[in-house]
Amino acid sequence: MNEDQVLVADTAGRIFREECPADIVQRAEQGIYPSELWTVLIDNGLVLAGIDEANGGSGGILVDALVILREAARRAVPLPLAETFVASQLMNQLQQPIPALPVTLVQGHFDLTEQGRLTGQCPGVPFARHCQSFLIVVGDSVQGGQHNDRLCLVDADQVTLEHDRNISGEPCDALAIEIEVAQQRIFAVDRAFLDRGRLLGAAARAVMMAGALEEMLKITVDYALERRQFGKAIAKFQAIQQQLAVFAGEVAASVRAADTLLDSAELNPLDVAIAKARIGEASGLSAEIAHQVHGAIGYTREHRLNQLSRRLWLWRDQFGNEHEWHETVAEAFLSDPGMGLWQKITELKV
Amino acid sequence: MFQGMNFSPASLPPSVDRLREEVRAFLEEETDWQPNSDFNAGASPAFSKRLAMRGWIGMTWPERYGGGGKSFLERYVVTEELLAAGAPVGCHWIADRQSGPLLLKFGTEAQRQRFLPAIVGGDCFFSIGMSEPDTGSDLASIRTSAVRVDGGWRLNGSKIWTSGAHLNHYMVTLVRTTAPSENRHAGMSQFIVPIQDPNVTIRGIDNLAGESDFNQVFFDDVFIADELVVGQPGNGWAQVMSELAYERSGPERFLSAFRVLTEFVGCLQVSADRQQRALAGRLITHLVTLRRMSISVASMLESGEMPDTEAALIKDLGNTYERMVPELIRLHLPDQSSARLLSALQECILHAPSFTLRGGTREILRGIIARGLGLR
Numbered sequence: 001m002n003e004d005q006v007l008v009a010d011t012a013g014r015i016f017r018e019e020c021p022a023d024i025v026q027r028a029e030q031g032i033y034p035s036e037l038w039t040v041l042i043d044n045g046l047v048l049a050g051i052d053e054a055n056g057g058s059g060g061i062l063v064d065a066l067v068i069l070r071e072a073a074r075r076a077v078p079l080p081l082a083e084t085f086v087a088s089q090l091m092n093q094l095q096q097p098i099p100a101l102p103v104t105l106v107q108g109h110f111d112l113t114e115q116g117r118l119t120g121q122c123p124g125v126p127f128a129r130h131c132q133s134f135l136i137v138v139g140d141s142v143q144g145g146q147h148n149d150r151l152c153l154v155d156a157d158q159v160t161l162e163h164d165r166n167i168s169g170e171p172c173d174a175l176a177i178e179i180e181v182a183q184q185r186i187f188a189v190d191r192a193f194l195d196r197g198r199l200l201g202a203a204a205r206a207v208m209m210a211g212a213l214e215e216m217l218k219i220t221v222d223y224a225l226e227r228r229q230f231g232k233a234i235a236k237f238q239a240i241q242q243q244l245a246v247f248a249g250e251v252a253a254s255v256r257a258a259d260t261l262l263d264s265a266e267l268n269p270l271d272v273a274i275a276k277a278r279i280g281e282a283s284g285l286s287a288e289i290a291h292q293v294h295g296a297i298g299y300t301r302e303h304r305l306n307q308l309s310r311r312l313w314l315w316r317d318q319f320g321n322e323h324e325w326h327e328t329v330a331e332a333f334l335s336d337p338g339m340g341l342w343q344k345i346t347e348l349k350v
Numbered sequence: 351m352f353q354g355m356n357f358s359p360a361s362l363p364p365s366v367d368r369l370r371e372e373v374r375a376f377l378e379e380e381t382d383w384q385p386n387s388d389f390n391a392g393a394s395p396a397f398s399k400r401l402a403m404r405g406w407i408g409m410t411w412p413e414r415y416g417g418g419g420k421s422f423l424e425r426y427v428v429t430e431e432l433l434a435a436g437a438p439v440g441c442h443w444i445a446d447r448q449s450g451p452l453l454l455k456f457g458t459e460a461q462r463q464r465f466l467p468a469i470v471g472g473d474c475f476f477s478i479g480m481s482e483p484d485t486g487s488d489l490a491s492i493r494t495s496a497v498r499v500d501g502g503w504r505l506n507g508s509k510i511w512t513s514g515a516h517l518n519h520y521m522v523t524l525v526r527t528t529a530p531s532e533n534r535h536a537g538m539s540q541f542i543v544p545i546q547d548p549n550v551t552i553r554g555i556d557n558l559a560g561e562s563d564f565n566q567v568f569f570d571d572v573f574i575a576d577e578l579v580v581g582q583p584g585n586g587w588a589q590v591m592s593e594l595a596y597e598r599s600g601p602e603r604f605l606s607a608f609r610v611l612t613e614f615v616g617c618l619q620v621s622a623d624r625q626q627r628a629l630a631g632r633l634i635t636h637l638v639t640l641r642r643m644s645i646s647v648a649s650m651l652e653s654g655e656m657p658d659t660e661a662a663l664i665k666d667l668g669n670t671y672e673r674m675v676p677e678l679i680r681l682h683l684p685d686q687s688s689a690r691l692l693s694a695l696q697e698c699i700l701h702a703p704s705f706t707l708r709g710g711t712r713e714i715l716r717g718i719i720a721r722g723l724g725l726r
Contacts, residue, residue: 221352221723235725238717245716248355248723249667252660253636256357256643263359277635326631327624333634334627337619341612342434345638346370350362350645 001262005067008060012046012071020075022304028078029169033130038079038102046072047081048098051088056098062089063262066207070258073208074215076307078170080104080127082204087135089200090151094187099153100132105197106175110152112138116183118152121176128173129163132156136177137194149194153185168314169307199272201319203261206275209283209315210251210258212308217251219305220244220290227295240293247289250282264349270332271349277325280316287312354659354722359642360649366427373431376404385436386694387608388701390563390708393440393517395475401432401439402472407446411454415466422652426645430601436609440514440563445469445476447600448593449522452540456581456589461542465520479509479523479543479567480590487714490534490587494569495526496541502575503527505541508568511708515552515565521545524590527583538586542578543569559700592656597709599647599661604640604668606705607675610698611637613691617684626682633678636671640664659722666715669706676702 001009019041024034041047050065051057065085072081083104090105091098108122118136128134136152158179166172221244224235234240257275261267287309291298298305316322333344380400386392401407406428411417418424432439450469453461468474485491494507505525515521521543528537543550551568581589615630622630644664650657676698683691706712720726 217352217723221725224725241720241725242713242716244723244725245666245719248352248719249663249670252355252357252663253639253643253667255355256359256646257639259357259359260642273631274635274638277632278639281632281635322632323628326628326635328631329635330618330622330627330631333615334619334622334630341615341634342608345634345641346430348638350360350642 001063001067001259005064005262008049008064009067009071011044012068013074015040015044015046016071016075016077020072020077022076022307025076025078025304025307026302029165033171034078037077041079041081042101047084047101048088050085051092051098055092055096057088057092061265062267063265065089066203066262069204070207070211070262073211073311076212076304076311080130082201082208083127083131085204086197086200087133090135090193090197093193093196094151094189096153096187100155102127102131103133103135104128104131105135105137105201107137107139107194107197108175110136110138110177112150112152112181112186116181116186117179118154118181119178121174123174124164124166124172125161125175126166126170126172128159128161128175129171134159134175137197139194149189149191151187151189151193152181153187154179154181166314168311198319199267199269202276202325203267203272205315205319206272206279207258207261209279209312210254210275212312212315213251213254213279213282213286216286216290216305216308216312217244217247219308220247220293224293234293243289243293247286250286254279254282254286260349268349270329273325273328273332276320277322277329280322280325283312283316352723354657354719355663356650356657357643357646357660360423360646362423362427362645363421366424369424370427370431372404373406373428374435376401377431377435377437380437383438385609386438386697387433387436388606388698389433389439389443389602390513390704391440391561391697391701392436392438393514393563394438395441395472395517397438398442398475399472401442402470407442407472408450408466408470411450411466411470415454415462416470417466422648423645426601426648430605430641433601433605434608434612441475441517442469442472443602444478444514444518445474448478448596449476449520451596452522452580452589452593455592456540456585458577460577461580465542474520475514475518477512477515477518477521477545477567479512479521481511482508483510483566487711489524489590490538492524492526492538494523496539496574498527499573502573503541503579505543505569505572505574508566510564510566511555512565512567513563513708515545515567516554516562518545521567522580524586527586535587537584538590539583540580540586540589541574542580543572543574544578547572549573558703559697591658594710595647595651595656595658595661597661598665598715599644599651599657601641601644603665603709604637604644604671606701607672607698608637609694610676610679610691613688613694614679614684617687617691620684620686622684626684629678629682633671633675636674640668640671643667659718662710662715662718662722665710666712666719669712672705673702 045058048057080102087103110120162174409418496503527539549572554562
């Protein structure tokens with residue numbers, strides 16, 4: 001991070017700490033959406049960082065947005081920030097004005113006729129009921145050997161939703177559409193553009209997992225120092241110390257992998273793959289240790305630990321799980337038999 | 351957030367690109383050894399001498415001692431290239447990594463002038479003498495001791511698991527110079543013991559792989575002249591602790607299984623199923639991350655910091671990784687595995703138990719990390 005981004009992180013971190021205490025998260029999971037918090041974040045320019053001002057954003061570069069998302073994740077902010085980040089980055093890339101917020105990208109099964117009739121559905125759209133706009137991906141229609149992918153901009157009142165929640169406790173709704181879309185709201189895109197959407201999502205989730213992991217380590221260490229058993233703090237037991245040391249190693253690796261993304265102006269696809277896979281792997285083991293150290297109290301719904309752990313379990317599966325990104329990493333290293341593994345490793349930016 | 355968890359991204363200076371090419375060109379010419387990325391698995395005085403001729407031993411040391419005056423990051427690049435290629439670095443490794451830096455920090459001018467140019471020239475190899483038959487992780491419990499005599503010390507006792515003692519010339523040995531007291535860490539000193547002294551006896555110990563790279567070393571009234579005491583008598587513990595960041599943060603702590611990985615990836619380039627590809631991707635993902643962390647620490651060492659907890663974190667994560675590599679690859683072997691892959695795998699499995707023991711056991715490292723977390 002450069003100096004500006006450190007400042008962004010400090011400011012965003014303070015706002016999230018002050019404005020998003022654990023009970024806001026808990027109430028959100030009970031169905032009370034924190035719309036006031038959303039307004040605060042909009043007013044402070046924390047939602048559309050990295051989007052050109054000409055398109056309605058706050059300016060700055062993409063990494064600024066990742067810095068903010070990492071801070072938001074420390075507080076398990078129950079708002080569609082990553083979803084809006086992905087969709088608005090794509091709109092920005094199309095040089096289109098940012099639509100009504102929140103906005104999310106929807107990749108399900110959709111058809112679009114030449115007359116502009118859009119039909120289809122997508123299960124499990126996070127925060128769909130709170131989104132004001134949707135970017136619907138219409139893909140996989142091959143014409144003359146060419147992929148003919150398009151993006152349709154759709155308003156909230158044009159979709160039908162069936163409400164549900166995912167393991168994070170956040171809204172996650174099935175979405176169905178049967179409407180006519182105006183031609184100016186249909187954008188032709190290519191495969192690289194859609195891959196970009198997945199990459200943006202993976203980068204967001206990677207840095208968010210790293211932030212949540214750091215916070216989880218902090219509260220777990222605090223708890224181990226405070227909780228007493230057998231006449232002393234459980235932190236004094238070697239069995240606990242050894243577990244927390246393993247946890248710390250996973251967090252350190254995760255933070256380093258995330259920092260690589262925050263250390264360059266643009267996303268390097270291979271670094272995103274490495275970060276998403278490495279941090280996803282760290283999330284499972286770390287959450288296991290954090291819960292073991294917390295004991296039963298961490299298993300109660302109202303405890304802050306599982307506001308973080310349930311999100312980690314969700315995020316590691318979104319925008320590609322470890323296995324999928326491992327294959328991407330392998331592809332990058334296996335595709336060029338002329339170049340040795342070591343040579344390729346040393347050509348990556350440190 | 352926590353002390354000792356700082357792995358800020360560092361960059362390698364552009365000058366290392368040419369250096370890296372030079373090392374690779376040098377290694378291309380090398381023919382008389384079998385590659386093994388385990389730094390402890392190969393030792394060749396002739397190879398170390400050839401390396402010295404290129405100026406790649408003691409390359410960070412001041413030029414007035416024959417050193418290269420290069421940065422720690424340049425040294426990093428040379429060491430990682432040697433390990434990745436599986437070069438037999440065992441002879442000069444300890445002298446280059448920590449004995450030389452120890453003398454630069456605590457040694458007398460006479461010691462520096464006597465030993466550093468010899469190390470740089472590839473003519474002088476060092477071992478480390480810490481563990482004893484009754485002392486492993488509890489280093490402060492050592493019993494090897496010395497009593498004051500005219501002009502020096504008389505040394506008695508024994509060190510064990512001493513890698514390369516049969517090939518090396520000197521051994522930086524931690525000994526008690528005053529009887530144990532309330533302060534367990536007081537009263538220890540570091541001696542430079544000439545291994546070829548007639549009162550030093552070396553007995554080789556075969557490891558489980560059937561190799562004989564480590565030894566037990568016995569001291570029977572060995573006279574150690576005052577000029578062979580490193581730093582102040584009694585300051586041994588603090589001096590040993592100051593070596594740990596060098597000892598624990600380098601690429602040798604996560605590259606020991608690299609030979610297996612690189613042969614595995616080579617076989618997959620012919621044909622691979624999804625599971626094999628995903629495994630290769632996973633192991634590469636870990637490796638790239640570890641390397642970045644290690645270079646972050648190298649950069650901190652370059653700027654004079656002492657990142658002990660970071661070093662412990664790298665060694666623990668790196669050793670865990672080194673042990674994971676052969677265990678996972680053996681379950682995903684390609685149908686047409688090369689003979690080189692199979693033999694690298696066997697060797698690695700046999701060496702693997704040592705990864706999490708040497709240079710600080712996993713349990714000791716995790717204790718250090720726990721201290722960094724404020725738990726103890």
